[in-house]
Amino acid sequence: xxxxxxxxxxxxxxxxxxxxxxxxxxxxxxxxxxxxxxxxxxxxxxxxxxxxxxxxxxxxxxxxxxxxxxxxxxxxxxxxxxxxxxxxxxxxxxxxxxxxxxxxxxxxxxxxxxxxxxxxxxxxxxxxxxxxxxxxxxxxxxxxxxxxxxxxxxxxxxxxxxxxxxxxxxxxxxxxxxxxxxxxxxx
Amino acid sequence: xxxxxxxxxxxxxxxxxxxxxxxxxxxxxxxxxxxxxxxxxxxxxxxxxxxxxxxxxxxxxxxxxxxxxxxxxxxxxxxxxxxxxxxxxxxxxxxxxxxxxxxxxxxxxxxxxxxxxxxxxxxxxxxxxxxxxxxxxxxxxxxxxxxxxxxxxxxxxxxxxxxxxxxxxxxxxxxxxxxxxxxxxxxxxxxxxxxxxxxxxxxxxxxxxxxxxxxxxxxxxxxxxxxxxxxxxxxxxxxxxxxxxxxxxxxxxxxxxxxxxxxxxxxxxxxxxxxxxxxxxxxxxxxxxxxxxxxxxxxxxxxxxxxxxxxxxxxxxxxxxxxxxxxxxxxxxxxx
Ligand SMILES: Cc1cc2nc3c(=O)[nH]c(=O)nc-3n(C[C@H](O)[C@H](O)[C@H](O)COP(=O)(O)OP(=O)(O)OC[C@H]3O[C@@H](n4cnc5c(N)ncnc54)[C@H](O)[C@@H]3O)c2cc1C
Ligand code: SF4
Ligand code: FES
Ligand code: FES
Numbered sequence: 001x002x003x004x005x006x007x008x009x010x011x012x013x014x015x016x017x018x019x020x021x022x023x024x025x026x027x028x029x030x031x032x033x034x035x036x037x038x039x040x041x042x043x044x045x046x047x048x049x050x051x052x053x054x055x056x057x058x059x060x061x062x063x064x065x066x067x068x069x070x071x072x073x074x075x076x077x078x079x080x081x082x083x084x085x086x087x088x089x090x091x092x093x094x095x096x097x098x099x100x101x102x103x104x105x106x107x108x109x110x111x112x113x114x115x116x117x118x119x120x121x122x123x124x125x126x127x128x129x130x131x132x133x134x135x136x137x138x139x140x141x142x143x144x145x146x147x148x149x150x151x152x153x154x155x156x157x158x159x160x161x162x163x164x165x166x167x168x169x170x171x172x173x174x175x176x177x178x179x180x181x182x183x184x185x186x187x
Numbered sequence: 188x189x190x191x192x193x194x195x196x197x198x199x200x201x202x203x204x205x206x207x208x209x210x211x212x213x214x215x216x217x218x219x220x221x222x223x224x225x226x227x228x229x230x231x232x233x234x235x236x237x238x239x240x241x242x243x244x245x246x247x248x249x250x251x252x253x254x255x256x257x258x259x260x261x262x263x264x265x266x267x268x269x270x271x272x273x274x275x276x277x278x279x280x281x282x283x284x285x286x287x288x289x290x291x292x293x294x295x296x297x298x299x300x301x302x303x304x305x306x307x308x309x310x311x312x313x314x315x316x317x318x319x320x321x322x323x324x325x326x327x328x329x330x331x332x333x334x335x336x337x338x339x340x341x342x343x344x345x346x347x348x349x350x351x352x353x354x355x356x357x358x359x360x361x362x363x364x365x366x367x368x369x370x371x372x373x374x375x376x377x378x379x380x381x382x383x384x385x386x387x388x389x390x391x392x393x394x395x396x397x398x399x400x401x402x403x404x405x406x407x408x409x410x411x412x413x414x415x416x417x418x419x420x421x422x423x424x425x426x427x428x429x430x431x432x433x434x435x436x437x438x439x440x441x442x443x444x445x446x447x448x449x450x451x452x453x454x455x456x457x458x459x460x461x462x463x464x465x466x467x468x469x470x471x472x473x474x475x476x477x478x479x480x481x482x483x484x485x486x487x488x489x490x491x492x493x494x495x496x497x498x499x500x501x502x503x504x505x506x507x508x509x510x511x512x513x514x515x516x517x518x519x520x521x522x523x
Pocket of ligand 4: 104105108156157160
């Protein structure tokens with residue numbers, strides 16, 4: 001059954017007609033030609049299709065396009081330039097993944113990066129994780145165990161985890177330093 | 188996937204009526220379970236009625252100190268809520284131990300409660316399964332049993348309920364608020380069902396997961412005012428460290444008097460039954476007993492005396508017993 005919908009993707013509105021069965025992942029890849037979100041399993045089990053939906057990380061493969069009209073969708077491709085990058089326009093996480101060699105085939109990478117963007121926001125908002133020693137702690141300290149748990153929805157078939165965790169930790173800790181600096185400046 | 192119409196309803200009453208009138212309609216919330224099952228051809232609705240904007244996405248405090256969690260509250264917001272974390276940490280931990288960050292952002296409170304079993308035969312339309320196709324037989328009886336039930340199962344179905352959140356809610360004496368197709372007693376015709384009575388045991392009709400009748404819509408879940416639930420914990424055992432369903436899980440809250448006897452306790456088990464399993468017998472055995480390793484082990488044994496493990500999941504007996512003991516010991520430690 002066809003319906004006409006509007007999707008806002010990486011800052012641009014697109015008007016398109018889709019079958020109601022179309023997921024956000026298929027709409028992005030097959031209809032809008034944005035192949036940065038990947039299809040790994042199509043069942044919610046791998047995280048390759050991760051995008052940002054209204055600033056939160058979400059799976060494109062289980063979200064129906066008709067149910068998310070009007071949402072602000074950001075893909076890994078849209079993080080370029082949008083992330084306050086220097087010169088090359090890459091998002092700090094994208095640059096950190098390159099610097100840390102945090103991939104082999106790269107298939108899981110756009111999902112890993114979108115997931116990490118959402119994860120860092122969740123941690124900054126004080127959301128606990130399943131490995132939190134104290135669920136009531138006011139602040140989250142992103143050590144390697146926390147990062148691994150929070151990123152467990154993103155599988156990497158090449159098992160680049162040993163470099164993915166440091167790539168994310170690097171940006172997380174830079175953000176923490178920046179936050180402390182801002183705090184200091186306000187005092 | 189079978190073609191379907193996508194619709195919104197303006198009011199709860201309209202949604203309930205729409206479902207009553209369309210035999211092949213289903214409610215859609217986050218879609219993380221339903222869309223998956225539709226892709227597998229296990230669910231074949233012809234109409235989807237999106238209910239995310241129909242129910243509340245807020246957690247409200249009621250005058251008596253209860254918390255009312257709207258059915259559309261995302262799993263991630265529930266787990267992050269400061270009141271939940273302080274008063275009912277077991278609930279926050281249970282939600283966080285389930286699925287992944289990306290899934291918890293989409294998944295809702297109502298959808299989580301009504302997610303279907305992860306039994307591999309249920310999800311595979313080429314294998315017999317009484318839950319999917321009543322009367323076709325249960326493939327798990329002679330098949331893969333690692334994930335199956337040890338408590339309350341029947342020869343028709345040995346599946347387990349997969350929700351972690353529901354196990355914590357069972358331990359917390361939560362109430363499910365439902366807008367009924369007919370016959371609600373509360374204000375606005377609201378039906379109130381204790382969470383421990385929402386899900387069914389399979390008996391000879393495993394196709395019915397819950398006591399809800401067709402068209403009934405979950406609007407909220409209420410938590411009673413906190414008592415000793417601030418000392419509560421969720422412990423989940425699974426085949427990998429994260430992003431996997433429970434083999435066995437335990438939600439518990441413990442209140443120990445100064446003299447070292449158990450004043451009160453709440454225990455519920457996950458991964459062991461067709462429903463979140465409130466361990467009433469273990470609780471009864473513990474009230475008034477000394478809070479010791481021996482009493483904890485005896486309490487677990489009292490509960491598991493009624494268990495009937497299958498050849499492929501007998502390991503769950505020791506696993507359940509040890510996880511109950513470990514969780515209660517953790518709580519002793521936390522209270523110190
Ligand atoms: C890879 C993967 C791993 C997972 N791991 C875990 C895990 O470890 N632990 C765990 O607990 N869960 C896990 N889940 C399941 C997840 O928690 C559920 O899919 C989710 O909670 C369902 O919520 P939803 O809003 O997406 O529901 P939907 O998929 O939209 O709906 C589920 C069902 O509920 C019905 N429904 C929804 N809302 C209402 C309402 N208000 N009233 C009446 N009926 C309603 C729908 O009709 C449907 O039948 C996992 C899922 C995936 C895909
Ligand atoms: S255990 Fe239940 S869900 Fe699994 S095959 Fe048997 S009847 Fe179906
Ligand atoms: S493609 Fe969406 S989780 Fe695997
Ligand atoms: S880099 Fe190949 S799957 Fe992750």
